[in-house]
Amino acid sequence: MRFNRNKINMMKKTIITTLVIGMMTVFAANAQKGMDKFMVQVDGLGCPFCAYGLEKKFKEFKGIKDVKIDIETGDFSFAYPAEKELTMAAVEQQVEKAGYTPITSKIERANGKIEESAAAALSENNTGTVTKNLMVAGNCGMCEARISKAAKSVAGVSEISWDKGNKMMKVSFDAGTTSLSEIEMAIAKAGHDTKNHTAEIGTYDGLPACCHYERIAK
C-alpha cells in the first residue's frame, strides 16, 4: 500500500512536469508566432568588422530579434514583428546600404507564407554558349559577390566565377544573346574595372572600404 502511494506521488510529479514543459512549449511557440523570419545570404562576409557592421545596420530596425550571422557562409538571419510588415525590398535595401550585395533572400511569414528571391535567374537559352576569361579588378569576397551579380544580371550569362587571387573571371554566355563587352560594361557599372572598361570614379568611391582595389591602369 505504501509502495502504491509512492508510485502515485511519482506519477503526479511526472504529470505536473509534463504539463509545465507543455505549457512552456506553447508559450514559446506563441512568442514566435507573431514574428516573421528573414534569411538573407550575403556572400563575402569574411571580415568580422564588416559582418558586425551589417548586424549593426540592422539594429536600426527596432524590434529586431534573434540576429544570427555566419561569417563563413554569409548566412544572415533575424526575426521581426509580423505586424510591421517588413518587405523583402526593404531588407535587401538595408543590406546594400551597409555596403553588401544580397545574393538570395527568404522570408517565412508568421502566417506560414514563404517569400523567396534570387538575385539573378540563369539564362534558359544556352544556344551557342561560349566561355571566356577576362581580368576584373577586385579584392575580396564582397567584390566577388558584386562581380558575379553584375555579370549574371546580363541576359544570356549562364555561369560566372572570379578568382580573387589572380583577378581572372571565367564567364559562360550565349553569344547570340550577349557579348563579352556587354558583360564587362555591366561589371564596370557595378564599380569594377575590367580589361576594357573602367568603373566611374563615383561608383568606385562608393564601394565598401575593403573593396577598394588597385585600379587597372589604362
Next chain:
Amino acid sequence: MKYIYSMLGTVLLLASCQEKEALPTAWTFSRTIQLDGVNPIGIVEMDGKLWLSDGDQNRLVQIDKEGRIEQTIDSLDRPMHLDAQGATLFVPQYGMDNIATITDGSLGVLSLKDSLDAPAGFSVFKNEKAIADFYNNRILYHNGTDWISFGKEGRAGGEFYYPTDVQITDSLIWVADAYNNRIQVFDKNGSFVKMMGQDQKMNAATGIFVSETEVFVSDFENDRVLVFDMDGILKQEISKNIEKATDMLLVDTELYVINYRNGQLNIFELAEVDPQANEQVANKKE
C-alpha cells in the same frame, strides 16, 4: 725571432678574441595552440593570464597554456581589440558603442562625453587611454586629463579609412588604419608623424602591436603578419600558419598571433637564421 713569435702570438690572440659574427634573427614558428570554438579578435595578458575577445560568441575567454578555456565572460556585444591595466580589462563593444570595464568579474562602462560608433580597438598606457572609433574614422585619446579627438575619413596622412586598432607607447600613438591598408603614427597632440606599410599591398590592416623595437601588423586578407622596425622598414613577413590574423601580442620572448578564421593561436620565437635562406626568413606558409 723573438719579435716574430711575439707578432704571431698577438695575431693569434686577436683572432681568438674576435667575436663570432652574429647571425640575423627572425621570428620563427614554434607551435600552435588550437582553440575550441573561439574566433579571436583581440588578445591581452593580465596577471600572467591570456584573455581573448571572441566577437562571434559575444564573450571573453581566458585560456591556459594549452588553449583550454578557464574563465568566460559572457553577455558582451561584439568585443574587439581589448587591453588591460592592473586588474581591469577594457573591452570595446562594437555593437554597443561603448568601452566595457571588467574588474574582478564586475562589469562597468567607461564614462565618455563623446559618442562612439563601433569602437574596434582600445589601448591603455599609464594614465592615458585611446579608442579606435571605427565608423567615425577617428581616434579618441585621453592624455590623463582631457579627451581629444583626431582624424577624419580620408586617404591623406592623418586621415583614416576605418581604424580598427590602436596602441599608445611612451611618446606616440600607433593606429591600424585598416582599409587604408597602413599604419599611422601620431604624437600625443594628435598630430600626424608618419605612416608605414602603405607600399606593402596590405588588404585590411586589422591589428597592431608595438614592442620596444618592432611594429607588428596583421594583414587580414593576405594571411600574413608584417614586422617593421620603428622607422617603418619592413623586416619580415610571417605567413606560416597565419589565416585571417587579427591581433598579436609579445609575451616575454614569444610572439603570439591569433587567427580569427580557424581559431588558432600561433607562437613564434626569435631565432638566428641563415641570411641565404630567404624562405626561412620569410617564414612562408608550408
